[in-house]
Amino acid sequence: MRDEEIIDLYFERNELALSETEKKYKGYCFSVAENILGDRQDAEECVNSALLGAWNSIPPNRPENLKMFVAKTARNIALNKLKAKLTQKRGGNEVFAVFEELSELASEDTESDFEAKELGESINRFAGELKERERNIFIRRYFFMESPGEIGERYKISPNSVSVILHRLRKKLKKHLEKEGFDV
Amino acid sequence: MKKTDILFAMSELRDEYIEASEAKPKKRIKRRAASIAVAAVLIIMLSVTAIAAAGFFSTVNDGELVFMEAVGGYTGDTYQIRFDIDVAEDSDHLLHEYYVPMYLEENSAWTDCGGEAGETYNVMVYDNYGENLFAIFYQYPAWNYDNGASIGYSVPAGTELSETVFEIDGEELLCIDMQPADDGFRGDPFGTRVLFWSDGYNMFVLEARLDVGEDVLREIIRSVEKVNNISEYVKFNETPDCEE
Numbered sequence: 001m002r003d004e005e006i007i008d009l010y011f012e013r014n015e016l017a018l019s020e021t022e023k024k025y026k027g028y029c030f031s032v033a034e035n036i037l038g039d040r041q042d043a044e045e046c047v048n049s050a051l052l053g054a055w056n057s058i059p060p061n062r063p064e065n066l067k068m069f070v071a072k073t074a075r076n077i078a079l080n081k082l083k084a085k086l087t088q089k090r091g092g093n094e095v096f097a098v099f100e101e102l103s104e105l106a107s108e109d110t111e112s113d114f115e116a117k118e119l120g121e122s123i124n125r126f127a128g129e130l131k132e133r134e135r136n137i138f139i140r141r142y143f144f145m146e147s148p149g150e151i152g153e154r155y156k157i158s159p160n161s162v163s164v165i166l167h168r169l170r171k172k173l174k175k176h177l178e179k180e181g182f183d184v
Numbered sequence: 185m186k187k188t189d190i191l192f193a194m195s196e197l198r199d200e201y202i203e204a205s206e207a208k209p210k211k212r213i214k215r216r217a218a219s220i221a222v223a224a225v226l227i228i229m230l231s232v233t234a235i236a237a238a239g240f241f242s243t244v245n246d247g248e249l250v251f252m253e254a255v256g257g258y259t260g261d262t263y264q265i266r267f268d269i270d271v272a273e274d275s276d277h278l279l280h281e282y283y284v285p286m287y288l289e290e291n292s293a294w295t296d297c298g299g300e301a302g303e304t305y306n307v308m309v310y311d312n313y314g315e316n317l318f319a320i321f322y323q324y325p326a327w328n329y330d331n332g333a334s335i336g337y338s339v340p341a342g343t344e345l346s347e348t349v350f351e352i353d354g355e356e357l358l359c360i361d362m363q364p365a366d367d368g369f370r371g372d373p374f375g376t377r378v379l380f381w382s383d384g385y386n387m388f389v390l391e392a393r394l395d396v397g398e399d400v401l402r403e404i405i406r407s408v409e410k411v412n413n414i415s416e417y418v419k420f421n422e423t424p425d426c427e428e
Binding site: 072132 | 185188190191192193194195196197198199201202203204209295299300307309311318320
């Protein structure tokens with residue numbers, strides 16, 4: 001079934017929308033959540049919550065890209081689950097490594113007065129300025145949380161080269177965020 | 185900014201960027217021909233300069249000048265590799281001369297992808313195109329922070345660390361082996377060996393996969409020599425190029 005038809009089912013409040021979304025995108029959302037949590041059961045729960053989230057938010061939302069809509073919802077739910085794990089120091093090494101890397105960008109762990117959306121927009125501007133290959137490596141690491149080994153395999157470069165590229169990208173991102181007025 | 189803000193903000197990345205990252209990567213046209221030509225030139229240079237390079241170790245550490253200390257960490261352990269500040273007093277925060285490892289195996293290169301030099305660092309990445317030798321050479325000023333700390337390593341919890349010395353031509357280099365509990369550390373299931381040494385002005389680091397032979401590491405280190413123009417070897421203050 002095409003995405004537009006599935007979205008119409010959501011608008012008709014037809015529960016077939018959920019099973020069609022699950023059929024089409026459960027596997028994808030599961031891998032996004034599992035990469036973050038490193039736990040199949042937790043990932044499964046995230047996907048179910050993401051489907052419920054889609055049911056609750058469509059309508060009024062009409063996503064242009066249903067796959068990304070549910071995947072991003074699953075990612076955010078997984079990250080919220082992860083927060084608890086981080087404080088208890090439990091979870092997959094890769095997520096800890098990503099968290100540690102991105103922590104370099106925040107000099108202080110303080111509440112901020114900007115909206116997450118503003119930061120997201122700034123990161124999009126940064127990503128838009130990167131060469132395609134750099135942008136893809138950046139996204140594989142910081143959206144999908146893949147290991148340098150997995151990224152290296154995809155782009156036929158060594159894990160160490162990936163780590164060096166990511167280090168350089170984080171430095172660039174920090175400069176970019178500073179320039180745009182974020183407190184980093 | 186909270187440390188988790190950026191992690192969450194990544195969910196705002198544009199759908200088209202995310203989807204594009206899932207496409208099969210475009211085939212890279214490797215600069216193999218160019219690399220082989222450069223390799224040939226470097227091998228000739230190496231044979232001419234091997235004797236000159238021998239003085240490079242004259243003030244290398246004796247197991248005490250370069251040392252490792254744990255400084256804690258949020259998710260694992262973080263270590264600073266420090267250089268004895270008394271010995272580093274002649275160094276400053278900038279690099280004034282650049283060193284390059286000249287060692288090359290057939291069909292390999294110190295690649296443009298990942299390598300980069302600037303006023304405070306020089307990073308060179310060894311690539312033998314899918315074979316089992318991965319190595320990165322770093323050069324930093326021996327004193328690049330106020331406290332003289334030169335380089336930090338963040339090691340995920342569970343990583344097995346061992347600190348030994350690596351002998352080369354009668355000198356002892358600080359050697360840290362990192363064996364991940366799973367495939368955690370830099371995603372490399374083989375583990376990593378990191379060697380540190382200094383000439384009093386520069387901190388040198390050679391990082392390689394644990395299964396790279398000691399003889400190869402020695403050859404790489406022996407081949408390190410000062411160059412007049414670093415930009416002939418690695419991009420200088422310029423984004424490294426990973427694609428043709």
